[in-house]
Amino acid sequence: MNAEVKWIDGFTFLGQSQSGHSVVMDGNGGEKAPSPMELVLMAAGGCSSVDVVDGLKSANQAVLGCVAKLSSDRRETAPKLFTHINIHFEVSGDNLDPKVVERVTADSLQKYCSVCLMLGEGIEMTHSWEVIA
DSSP states (O other): EHHHEHHHHTTTOOOOOOOOSSEEEEETHHHSSSSSSHHHHHHHHHHHHHHHHHHHHHHTTTEEEOOOOOEEEESSSSSEEEEEEEEEEEEEEEEEEHHHHHHHHHHHIIIIIIIHHTTTSSSEEEEEEEOOO
């Protein structure tokens, strides 16, 4: 996998992926676009959500929606690394089995999500979940 990041102006950068997609990043605390650290947080939510939806579908659950709400703590001084990330999954569907939801959300963070597993090497990764009616 390859990518390129080009400086545009001030603290604005354009990231371009190998697959041909672009994203604007703002190194000025998210003034014009998501900051690189916000993108890392969103990447964890996106990667784990893929696992949760796929896991529920594989378990023949009628999943209709999945929202991952992420909260984090960071160090006060540079480098301002994440120290803790929690992903709260709000899952909706028809007659979802709470035990299956519990298993697939845990499995994502512990077994499958590349982003979360990579981040989890240096920080505390936790999750919670609820089935939304």
